[in-house]
Amino acid sequence: MSTRTWGARRPRRRRTITGAAVTAAVTAAAVATAAVLLTGCGGDADKASVPEGWGTLETGSLSVGYPKSEGYAEQPSAERAKANAAVALKEENGIRTGMVSVQLNFATGVRDAAGAAAAAGAGIGLNSTRKATDDVRLAGPEDAPEAREARRIDYDFTSDGQEDTPNRGTPMTGVLVAGVDSKGVPFVVRLNAVKDAVDAEDLDAFVGSITVK
Numbered sequence: 001m002s003t004r005t006w007g008a009r010r011p012r013r014r015r016t017i018t019g020a021a022v023t024a025a026v027t028a029a030a031v032a033t034a035a036v037l038l039t040g041c042g043g044d045a046d047k048a049s050v051p052e053g054w055g056t057l058e059t060g061s062l063s064v065g066y067p068k069s070e071g072y073a074e075q076p077s078a079e080r081a082k083a084n085a086a087v088a089l090k091e092e093n094g095i096r097t098g099m100v101s102v103q104l105n106f107a108t109g110v111r112d113a114a115g116a117a118a119a120a121g122a123g124i125g126l127n128s129t130r131k132a133t134d135d136v137r138l139a140g141p142e143d144a145p146e147a148r149e150a151r152r153i154d155y156d157f158t159s160d161g162q163e164d165t166p167n168r169g170t171p172m173t174g175v176l177v178a179g180v181d182s183k184g185v186p187f188v189v190r191l192n193a194v195k196d197a198v199d200a201e202d203l204d205a206f207v208g209s210i211t212v213k
Contacts, residue, residue: 064100141182
């Protein structure tokens with residue numbers, strides 16, 4: 001119903017007042033509707049985007065995507081190593097050709113992203129070549145900006161052939177993201193795979209899928 005209909009057959013002054021009231025009511029309704037819409041999706045405003053076809057690993061400190069559509073599957077908790085809070089594996093003919101893992105509270109005395117990255121980087125191994133180290137900002141709670149600061153390390157390495165990994169000497173590639181969550185718990189997230197099995201775009205998508213809690 002338009003403001004013109006509301007104001008029909010009334011003095012000009014009254015029509016002006018009524019029109020303003022209707023306009024105010026419509027504006028208020030629009031604001032209320034917008035508020036409802038924002039409330040409905042508010043939890044996603046600080047959550048990372050996970051690519052279509054990917055799955056998500058959930059832990060107490062963070063969530064991270066993994067390329068489920070490429071054959072990765074979450075490992076049952078009873079089967080994964082104690083050091084890992086969550087794992088997704090890609091297996092081909094009994095060989096683990098790709099792995100996404102999350103470790104929490106993996107180092108002592110760590111209070112920030114730099115410390116977490118230093119501890120995680122030390123565990124990459126002597127058969128690795130670090131390619132790049134960058135500061136990244138993760139998705140997460142706005143009221144804990146320090147928890148969203150993390151460090152990314154890209155590296156290449158060769159497989160040792162142990163624990164159902166590819167033959168010894170097989171070229172591999174990896175990326176890790178290390179930081180500290182909003183409760184001060186250090187974390188490191190890794191994706192390791194046979195070299196060229198994942199491209200730079202997938203590695204970026206992996207890093208971009210992390211939401212710290």
